[in-house]
Amino acid sequence: MTKFLLGVVIVVGLALGGWQIFEYWGKVKAANPDPNAQVVEAPPPAPSDGDSLTGMPENLEPIYQASKARGVAGLRDFLTIYGKSMSDPRLSWIQLDYVLLVAQSNPAEARRVFALVKNRTTSDSPVYRRVQLLAKTYE
Secondary structure, eight states: OHHHHHHHHHHHHHHHHHHHHHHHHHHHHHHSOOTTSOOOOOOOOOOSOGGGOSOSOGGGHHHHHHHHHTOHHHHHHHHHHHGGGOOTTHHHHHHHHHHHHHTTTOHHHHHHHHHHHHHHOOTTSTTHHHHHHHHHHHO
């Protein structure tokens, strides 16, 4: 009986010791990532609101808000008149807003404007994530 009890204690001790080593190895591996692993950078998150982006003179903000309230025609007119005085990323954001609005009435126009934005957008742009999300729909 004592030999049996001693055997059970040894087996349980080995199992607990093995489990402790396994947990320790997991912690060590998590603390020291593989130096040969390739690091893939995620694209920057898309801002939830384009109002914080740079590229539009401050004096155009009230005009933009009024144009936006008029819908498709307002944004089209705003982009036609003031588009040349703006730069990315704000210009791209406003054009993507226009794409979303005009898509119902004029899908060809939506695809055309989307292609313009996509061709200008790089992977480090704050608008990149939004372009990627809309790509399948408007290409």
